[in-house]
Amino acid sequence: MNMTLDLTRYVAEVIESKKDTFISASDRIWEFAETRFDEVQSAEALIEVLETEGFRVEKGVAGLETGFIGSYRAGNGGPVIALLGEYDALADLSQEAGLSEYRPVQPRGNGHGCGHNLLGVGALAAAVAVKDYMAAHPETAGEVRFYGCPAEESGYGKTYLAREGYFKDVDAAFSWHPHAMNAVMHGSSNAVIHATFNFKGISAHAAAAPHLGRSALDAVELMNIGANYMREHMIDQARLHYAITNSGGFAPNVVQAEAEVTYLVRAPKTAQVRELFTRLVKVAEGAALMSGTQMEYRYEGACANLIPNSTLERVLHKHLSALGAPEYSAEEYAFAKAIYETLPESNKQEAAAMVGPKLAPLLAEHPLTGFIVPFSDDKEMFMGGSTDVADVSWNVPTAQCGATTMAFGTPLHAWQTVAQGKSSYAHKGMLLAAKAMAAAAIETLLEPELAKRAQAELRERLGGEAYDCLVPADVQPPKQGAGTLAV
Ligand SMILES: [Zn+2]
Numbered sequence: 001m002n003m004t005l006d007l008t009r010y011v012a013e014v015i016e017s018k019k020d021t022f023i024s025a026s027d028r029i030w031e032f033a034e035t036r037f038d039e040v041q042s043a044e045a046l047i048e049v050l051e052t053e054g055f056r057v058e059k060g061v062a063g064l065e066t067g068f069i070g071s072y073r074a075g076n077g078g079p080v081i082a083l084l085g086e087y088d089a090l091a092d093l094s095q096e097a098g099l100s101e102y103r104p105v106q107p108r109g110n111g112h113g114c115g116h117n118l119l120g121v122g123a124l125a126a127a128v129a130v131k132d133y134m135a136a137h138p139e140t141a142g143e144v145r146f147y148g149c150p151a152e153e154s155g156y157g158k159t160y161l162a163r164e165g166y167f168k169d170v171d172a173a174f175s176w177h178p179h180a181m182n183a184v185m186h187g188s189s190n191a192v193i194h195a196t197f198n199f200k201g202i203s204a205h206a207a208a209a210p211h212l213g214r215s216a217l218d219a220v221e222l223m224n225i226g227a228n229y230m231r232e233h234m235i236d237q238a239r240l241h242y243a244i245t246n247s248g249g250f251a252p253n254v255v256q257a258e259a260e261v262t263y264l265v266r267a268p269k270t271a272q273v274r275e276l277f278t279r280l281v282k283v284a285e286g287a288a289l290m291s292g293t294q295m296e297y298r299y300e301g302a303c304a305n306l307i308p309n310s311t312l313e314r315v316l317h318k319h320l321s322a323l324g325a326p327e328y329s330a331e332e333y334a335f336a337k338a339i340y341e342t343l344p345e346s347n348k349q350e351a352a353a354m355v356g357p358k359l360a361p362l363l364a365e366h367p368l369t370g371f372i373v374p375f376s377d378d379k380e381m382f383m384g385g386s387t388d389v390a391d392v393s394w395n396v397p398t399a400q401c402g403a404t405t406m407a408f409g410t411p412l413h414a415w416q417t418v419a420q421g422k423s424s425y426a427h428k429g430m431l432l433a434a435k436a437m438a439a440a441a442i443e444t445l446l447e448p449e450l451a452k453r454a455q456a457e458l459r460e461r462l463g464g465e466a467y468d469c470l471v472p473a474d475v476q477p478p479k480q481g482a483g484t485l486a487v
Pocket of ligand 1: 114
């Protein structure tokens with residue numbers, strides 16, 4: 001019997017036999033909808049499954065209150081495989097499940113707009129299946145770990161785990177993301193530094209004694225003007241965006257004593273981000289000099305650019321293809337279609353352009369992709385956004401797939417994603433991703449040469465560059481109650 005098919009069948013059976021546990025955990029995390037660094041109950045739900053399944057759990061890793069690692073070891077030596085899970089929600093995205101119209105459960109409440117309830121449990125299910133395989137095959141030596149990574153959304157939990165060396169002894173890492181396609185991704189993303197600039201001035205009556213005041217709001221405005229001039233002299237793919245998080249108050253007759261602006265600086269390489277950030281700090285210093293104010297800045301977080309790994313991606317794709325896409329019922333297609341009809345025309349057009357003129361009309365009619373996208377690493381896809389999986393990928397060969405959990409064209413960070421987060425087809429996508437990752441992870445455990453080849457590829461892609469974390473060593477992750485930043 002062919003090993004791929006054997007493994008595929010094994011993981012499919014294990015995961016199907018425990019699917020009620022996984023689906024219930026994902027649905028509970030959807031309900032908790034906890035945002036970055038506050039994922040207490042969500043982490044507990046995942047830890048509960050890990051402990052029941054016999055994993056050893058280490059909590060509060062890398063200074064992350066809601067970060068944890070569940071590990072299971074068999075024998076001595078052998079590869080160490082990581083499954084990466086996320087479980088944070090987004091602010092202001094509350095939405096009733098199973099409804100194809102916008103209706104928040106709680107006005108301005110949180111919601112799983114990026115499907116991380118599914119993401120975390122899918123990776124957890126994969127770790128459980130790998131553990132079951134190891135337990136059933138005592139000759140297998142190695143370790144499987146589930147990394148509970150908090151605050152993917154503007155918190156960059158994995159960056160702290162990577163900085164503190166939690167991936168140093170890992171041989172291969174797998175993850176996935178809820179998506180509208182079943183596909184193994186081959187691409188990169190922008191590195192980012194997120195920092196907030198605080199200006200302190202002197203308050204005064206804006207009409208009676210303006211000469212005594214020094215305006216922090218002026219400083220923020222001057223900084224933004226400087227940054228906007230800086231844009232002209234950046235590389236094309238770099239991105240600079242800001243939000244004024246404190247404008248200094250609502251009274252124009254009071255000179256603003258304090259004001260704050262938060263910035264994201266992105267570019268394809270970490271070195272480029274560092275250089276742009278240094279220039280941005282100079283712009284902030286210039287604004288403080290011009291306005292006679294004091295400036296201080298603090299890091300909110302950062303992450304590197306993603307390094308793809310064809311060696312592991314091919315293995316993941318092989319198993320995803322062997323498993324095949326789920327089948328859907330008429331009710332499932334009907335709900336997906338109802339969601340699709342609510343999407344803005346621009347989203348539909350962008351999705352259509354991605355799949356081409358042959359497939360687009362078919363998917364518009366039946367908006368659940370019931371096939372596996374062929375794998376290609378001929379060219380890297382580039383994502384303008386950022387992901388903290390990147391910091392793992394600098395340290396460990398990392399492969400990720402997407403699995404269909406939402407209607408064709410559904411954008412992330414939208415109420416439609418939340419509405420579909422507990423649907424039966426979202427569960428099917430989560431279980432498919434879990435099976436593909438589990439089979440790929442077991443194959444890596446059984447063939448240590450595979451991890452060695454993947455590591456050689458990683459070294460080649462890095463070209464001698466070492467991982468240099470963008471978050472300075474003295475910056476600690478935020479604690480619970482840090483709040484969300486709308487970025
Ligand atoms: Zn996400």
